[in-house]
Amino acid sequence: MKPYRIAIAGLGTVGAGVIENLQSNAELIEARTGRAIEIVAICDRDQDSNRGVDLACYDWADDAGWLADIDGLDAIVELIGGSEGIAYDLAKAALGKGVSIVTANKALLAHHGFELAALAEKNGARVGYEAAVAGGIPIIKALREGLAGNEVGSIYGILNGTCNYILTAMRETGADFADILKEAQEKGYAEADPSFDVDGVDTAHKLCLLTSLAFGVQPDFKAIETKGIREITGADIKAAQEFGYRIKLLGVAKRQGGAIFQSVEPCLVPADSSLGGVEDSYNAVFAEGDFVEKVLMTGRGAGRKPTASAVVGDIIDLAKGLDTPMFGVTTDKLTKPVWADAGQIKSRYYIRAGGDAQITEEIGKAELEALTDKLDSPYIMRVEDL
Amino acid sequence: MKPYRIAIAGLGTVGAGVIENLQSNAELIEARTGRAIEIVAICDRDQDSNRGVDLACYDWADDAGWLADIDGLDAIVELIGGSEGIAYDLAKAALGKGVSIVTANKALLAHHGFELAALAEKNGARVGYEAAVAGGIPIIKALREGLAGNEVGSIYGILNGTCNYILTAMRETGADFADILKEAQEKGYAEADPSFDVDGVDTAHKLCLLTSLAFGVQPDFKAIETKGIREITGADIKAAQEFGYRIKLLGVAKRQGGAIFQSVEPCLVPADSSLGGVEDSYNAVFAEGDFVEKVLMTGRGAGRKPTASAVVGDIIDLAKGLDTPMFGVTTDKLTKPVWADAGQIKSRYYIRAGGDAQITEEIGKAELEALTDKLDSPYIMRVEDL
Numbered sequence: 001m002k003p004y005r006i007a008i009a010g011l012g013t014v015g016a017g018v019i020e021n022l023q024s025n026a027e028l029i030e031a032r033t034g035r036a037i038e039i040v041a042i043c044d045r046d047q048d049s050n051r052g053v054d055l056a057c058y059d060w061a062d063d064a065g066w067l068a069d070i071d072g073l074d075a076i077v078e079l080i081g082g083s084e085g086i087a088y089d090l091a092k093a094a095l096g097k098g099v100s101i102v103t104a105n106k107a108l109l110a111h112h113g114f115e116l117a118a119l120a121e122k123n124g125a126r127v128g129y130e131a132a133v134a135g136g137i138p139i140i141k142a143l144r145e146g147l148a149g150n151e152v153g154s155i156y157g158i159l160n161g162t163c164n165y166i167l168t169a170m171r172e173t174g175a176d177f178a179d180i181l182k183e184a185q186e187k188g189y190a191e192a193d194p195s196f197d198v199d200g201v202d203t204a205h206k207l208c209l210l211t212s213l214a215f216g217v218q219p220d221f222k223a224i225e226t227k228g229i230r231e232i233t234g235a236d237i238k239a240a241q242e243f244g245y246r247i248k249l250l251g252v253a254k255r256q257g258g259a260i261f262q263s264v265e266p267c268l269v270p271a272d273s274s275l276g277g278v279e280d281s282y283n284a285v286f287a288e289g290d291f292v293e294k295v296l297m298t299g300r301g302a303g304r305k306p307t308a309s310a311v312v313g314d315i316i317d318l319a320k321g322l323d324t325p326m327f328g329v330t331t332d333k334l335t336k337p338v339w340a341d342a343g344q345i346k347s348r349y350y351i352r353a354g355g356d357a358q359i360t361e362e363i364g365k366a367e368l369e370a371l372t373d374k375l376d377s378p379y380i381m382r383v384e385d386l
Numbered sequence: 387m388k389p390y391r392i393a394i395a396g397l398g399t400v401g402a403g404v405i406e407n408l409q410s411n412a413e414l415i416e417a418r419t420g421r422a423i424e425i426v427a428i429c430d431r432d433q434d435s436n437r438g439v440d441l442a443c444y445d446w447a448d449d450a451g452w453l454a455d456i457d458g459l460d461a462i463v464e465l466i467g468g469s470e471g472i473a474y475d476l477a478k479a480a481l482g483k484g485v486s487i488v489t490a491n492k493a494l495l496a497h498h499g500f501e502l503a504a505l506a507e508k509n510g511a512r513v514g515y516e517a518a519v520a521g522g523i524p525i526i527k528a529l530r531e532g533l534a535g536n537e538v539g540s541i542y543g544i545l546n547g548t549c550n551y552i553l554t555a556m557r558e559t560g561a562d563f564a565d566i567l568k569e570a571q572e573k574g575y576a577e578a579d580p581s582f583d584v585d586g587v588d589t590a591h592k593l594c595l596l597t598s599l600a601f602g603v604q605p606d607f608k609a610i611e612t613k614g615i616r617e618i619t620g621a622d623i624k625a626a627q628e629f630g631y632r633i634k635l636l637g638v639a640k641r642q643g644g645a646i647f648q649s650v651e652p653c654l655v656p657a658d659s660s661l662g663g664v665e666d667s668y669n670a671v672f673a674e675g676d677f678v679e680k681v682l683m684t685g686r687g688a689g690r691k692p693t694a695s696a697v698v699g700d701i702i703d704l705a706k707g708l709d710t711p712m713f714g715v716t717t718d719k720l721t722k723p724v725w726a727d728a729g730q731i732k733s734r735y736y737i738r739a740g741g742d743a744q745i746t747e748e749i750g751k752a753e754l755e756a757l758t759d760k761l762d763s764p765y766i767m768r769v770e771d772l
Contacts, residue, residue, distance in 0.1 A: 141532045148418045148699050216417070272663075293691065297681070299678065299682065309535050310678075316531070316534045
C-alpha cells in the first residue's frame with residue numbers, strides 16, 4: 001500500500017514531538033498502520049532553531065497556505081494554533097480540497113468545529129482532534145467509538161494541567177494563587193499571559209467539544225458559563241480540605257431533563273473520589289453512560305510527547321481509513337441543544353464570607369441568593385459529589 | 387445503507403444486556419453507525435426464561451452451529467463462553483466463511499486467539515473482543531488505536547472484579563478470605579465454583595490478550611505464571627495497610643531488556659496510588675507508553691450493562707467498516723516473545739512469616755531465597771511501586 005502523505009504546519013513543542021514520534025517509532029507505526037507515514041512537507045516561520053529532531057530530510061514550505069495544494073497530499077497536521085488567521089484559513093483550504101486535518105487546536109474547533117465538520121463531510125475529508133482535548137488521553141476515541149452504544153448522562157473533566165498544577169501546589173504549600181502562578185511561570189508550567197488557562201477559557205474550549213460529541217449537539221462555545229481560579233484563596237483550599245474536599249477546575253456537562261447543563265468553574269469534589277485524586281498537571285475525564293455506568297480516564301493533558309501521542313494516533317487512524325463523523329454523527333443530525341440555566345440546577349454550595357466557610361444542603365439558586373444576600377462579598381463554589 | 391446483520395449466540399446475562407442496549411438506544415446507535423443494526427437470529431438452549439427484554443420479534447436458531455450459514459450475515463455475537471466446544475466451533479465456522487465475530491470470551495481468545503486472528507485475516511473477517519477485557523472500559527481500543535504511536539513499556543491491570551471486591555471487603559471488615567468469599571457467593575458477586583476468579587485464571591486470560599496487543603507478540607496463555615488470592619490473610623491486609631499499601635490481584639506485563647516479564651499475582655501497591663484507589667468490583671488498567679507516558683482507565687469490569695456497552699461498541703465499529711488487525715498488527719508480524727524469568731526481576735518484596743511482616747529493599751531472586759530460606763512457611767508478595 002502506498003505511504004500516507006502528510007504535511008506538518010507548525011513546529012513548536014508539539015510539532016517537533018510529532019516528528020520525533022514518527023521517526024523513533026516508524027517501524028512499529030508502519031506495522032500497525034499497514035503502510036508508511038510519509039512527511040512530504042513541513043512549515044514554520046522559524047526554519048533555523050534546533051528542535052532536537054532531524055529535519056534535514058524534509059521539504060520546507062515557506063507559506064502554510066501552500067500546503068493544501070501539494071499534489072496527492074492526504075492530510076495536514078495543523079499545529080499552528082489560534083482560533084482565527086492562518087490555522088483557520090489552512091483548515092478551510094485543506095478540507096475544501098478533500099485533504100484531512102489532524103489538529104491539537106481546541107480554540108479553532110470550539111469556534112469553527114461545526115463549519116469544519118460540515119466542510120469535511122462535503123468533501124470526503126476527516127478531522128482528527130484527539131490531541132485537542134486532554135492531551136495523551138484517548139478520550140475522543142473512547143466517547144466517539146468505545147462508548148458509542150451509550151446515551152451519555154454526564155461528563156466531568158479536569159482539562160487544564162496548569163490550573164490543576166496550581167491548585168495542587170496551593171494545597172500542598174498553603175501559598176496563595178499569585179505566588180504559585182509566578183512560580184509556575186518561572187518553571188514554564190504556565191504561560192506569560194496565563195489568562196486562557198487560569199480564567200477557564202482553555203477548559204471551555206475543550207468542554208465544548210466533549211459536550212458536542214457526548215450529547216450529539218452542535219458545538220456552542222459561547223453558551224458555556226466560564227469562571228476561572230484566580231479568586232480562590234489559600235483559606236478556601238484549607239476549608240475545603242477540612243470538609244473532606246479538594247478544589248478542581250471542572251468542565252461539567254450533564255443532562256438536566258430535556259436540557260443540557262454546561263459549566264466551567266472551580267468545584268469542590270470529595271478528596272477520596274477518583275477525580276479528587278487527580279493531582280499536579282494530570283488531566284482526567286469522568287463519564288457516565290446508561291450502559292457502561294462510570295468510566296474514568298486519567299493521563300498527561302499536555303506536553304510535547306503526550307500530545308504527540310494523540311496526534312500520531314489520529315494520523316494512524318486516518319491512514320487506516322477510519323471513517324467516523326467528527327462529532328460522532330453527521331452534522332445534519334447534530335441538534336441545537338436547549339442549555340439548562342444554572343438557575344434550574346439544585347446543588348450543594350460552598351460559601352465563604354470573611355473568615356467563615358460553610359457547605360450548604362442541596363438548594364436552588366433562589367435559596368442560595370437568599371442565603372448569600374446579606375453576606376459581605378461571599379465567594380461561592382458548587383459541590384460535585386460525583 | 388443496508389442494515390448490519392448480526393446473530394446472537396448465548397442469551398445469558400450479557401446476551402440479554404446486548405439486546406436491551408440495541409433496543410433501547412436503537413435510534414442513537416443508528417445515527418452513530420450510519421446504518422441500522424439488525425438482529426436476524428438468536429440462539430440459546432433455554433428459549434423460555436424471561437430475560438427482561440422482548441425477544442418475540444427475533445427468529446430462534448435451535449443450534450448455534452446453524453448461525454454461520456445464515457445468508458448475508460455480517461457478524462455473530464458469541465456470548466456462550468468456554469474455551470472449547472460450541473464457542474470455539476462457532477468462531478471457526480463463522481470466521482472461515484468470512485463472518486465476523488464479536489465476543490466477550492477471554493478463555494476462547496487466550497487459548498485460540500492467534501489461530502482465530504489468522505483465520506479472520508485469511509477470510510476478510512474481524513474479531514471484536516473489547517468486552518473480553520475489563521468489561522465496559524474501552525481498553526482494547528485505547529491500546530490498539532489510541533496509543534498506536536507508542537512503544538508500550540508496561541501494563542498493570544486490576545482485571546477481575548470478584549477478586550477486587552473480596553480484597554476490598556477483607557480490608558474494610560477485617561474478615562478472612564473464606565468468610566468474604568462465602569458472602570460474595572451469597573450476593574451473586576462470586577461463582578459457586580470461584581476458582582477461575584480467585585485463582586487468577588480469568589485475570590491471566592485477560593492479561594494474555596493485553597500483552598499480545600501491547601507488545602505485538604503472539605498470545606501465549608501457558609507462559610503466564612499465575613497465583614491467586616486464596617492464601618492472603620486478614621493479617622496480610624492489615625500489615626500491608628500499616629506499610630502504606632493495598633493488596634491487589636495484578637496482571638502485569640513489562641519489558642525487561644529484550645524480554646517481556648508477565649505475571650498474575652497479588653501485589654502490594656501504594657494505597658495513595660491511582661491503582662491503589664481502585665476498589666470494590668471496579669477494574670482498571672494502567673499503561674505506560676514512550677510518548678503518552680502514563681494513562682489509567684477505570685470502570686466496571688463486569689455486569690450485564692457495562693459488558694453490553696463494550697459488545698455494542700464493537701458491533702458499531704464493525705458495522706462502520708473499522709478494519710484493524712485483532713492484535714494491532716497482522717499475525718505474520720506478531721513475534722514469538724522471549725519471556726523474562728521471574729529470577730531476572732529485581733523487586734521489593736513483602737514477606738510474612740508467623741506473626742511478622744516486612745518489606746525488603748529491591749533484591750533479586752537469589753537474595754530473596756536466602757532471606758526466606760530459614761523462615762517457617764513464609765508468604766511472599768511482590769511490591770509494585772508504580
